[in-house]
Amino acid sequence: MAERIDCAVIGAGVVGLAVARRLAMGGREVVMLEAEDAFGTQTSSRNSEVIHAGLYYPTGSLKARLCVAGRQALYRYCAEHDVRHHRIGKIIVACDDSERPGLEKYRAQAQVNGVEDLLTLTADDLSALEPEVRGVAGFLSPSTGIIDSHGLMLAYLGDAESHGAALALGSPVLSGRMDRDGIVLAVGGAESMEIRCSAVVNCAGLNAQAVARALSGFPASRVPPTHYAIGHYYTLAGPAPFRRLIYPVARQDWLGVHVTIDLGGQVKFGPDFEWIDRVDYRFDESRAAAFYQAIRRYYPGLRDGTLRPGYTGIRPKIHGPGEPAPDFMIQGPADHGVPGLVNLFGIESPGLTSSLAIADHVAELLAG
Ligand SMILES: Cc1cc2nc3c(=O)[nH]c(=O)nc-3n(C[C@H](O)[C@H](O)[C@H](O)COP(=O)(O)OP(=O)(O)OC[C@H]3O[C@@H](n4cnc5c(N)ncnc54)[C@H](O)[C@@H]3O)c2cc1C
DSSP: OOEEEEEEEEOOSHHHHHHHHHHHHTTOOEEEEOSSSSSSOSGGGSSOOEEOOOOSSOTTOHHHHHHHHHHHHHHHHHHHHTOOEEOOOEEEEESSGGGHHHHHHHHHHHHHTTOOOOEEEEHHHHHHHOTTOOOSEEEEETTOEEEOHHHHHHHHHHHHHHTTOEEESSOOEEEEEEETTEEEEEEOSTTOEEEEEEEEEEOOGGGHHHHHHTEETSOGGGSOOOEEEEEEEEEESSSOSOSSEEEEOOSSSSOOSEEEEOTTOOEEEEOOOEEESSOOOOOOGGGHHHHHHHHHTTOTTOOTTOEEEEEEEEEEESSOTTSOOOOOEEEOHHHHOOTTEEEEEOOOTTHHHHHHHHHHHHHHHHHO
């Protein structure tokens, strides 16, 4: 006999934890099923830890809406729950005149997205604010920040648990089936079991498509393709030469090798971008030369031998090379026809920033 529960959230990364928190605080019984022996060990701990303002994303997209709403909610949440963060600000820099139109594009898109606090910078302003940065013009985004993502996940988990939610670690969801009485999940691990759920939210990140495909009866045509793109981060030896985050104008559909500073003051450069065909976090040290070259476009003072291999993260992509970057794909019952099921696919950046707003969106899909 399958044990009966109300809601299962598959995956305890920052998004699964935010969703579990939201549903538990809404009065639902929630169990989080996490394959690993700890929460948040995948993409949620392998990212830039930036609270994005929401400048870049296409008009009306979920990424634009949920990033702007999520960022505002996240700053409030961090202040109320003592989650370490810093509204450090970010400068976007045009390294030469050919990149000025890129800046203008950002400004226009930011305004449409409701980000109205960008400040235009001349080359002199840039030198005054960040003497080590070289560029012909730029913008300052004062509402961009950095956050302790582990502290955030702990806070979400604490809220969820204090509203009755339970976290089951070492509990991979292996398969599932739908019947008239709910969704039955087969869960592996030390004590394998079946659980019958009224609602299931698939927040399995890099594995979300595999989980959806393992639900027998779920329409295969509704599962997007699985692609991965790895990004490497190098750390900088020595004290931080910058006071803010520095981003070059993006040349492709990713944000370029940019500067982030963590809450301990450690400067990191990255992530770069490469399509890969399986999840493999190994660091490829042969990338150093390309990093030095990309960084020196805006930070000519970068000294040889000061970049150290840091870590990698893998973007959960639902499109392949050469295809236009799609939106977050968050499917509720109205999209796929299975009552009580929500799938989250392609929750790449700005998923951390958007986590509280994504959770509200999921709750609406389940309610409606
Ligand atoms: C390089 C990089 C940089 C980024 N930088 C930023 C940034 O600066 N700001 C920002 O807002 N966003 C950023 N993001 C995006 C952000 O990190 C993600 O959107 C977010 O972490 C996704 O969280 P998640 O919970 O969906 O996924 P994950 O953290 O991957 O969690 C999924 C969980 O599901 C579990 N799981 C998988 N399969 C199963 C199964 N079968 N059963 C049970 N559990 C399962 C996994 O173990 C994992 O714990 C970045 C992403 C990348 C890759």
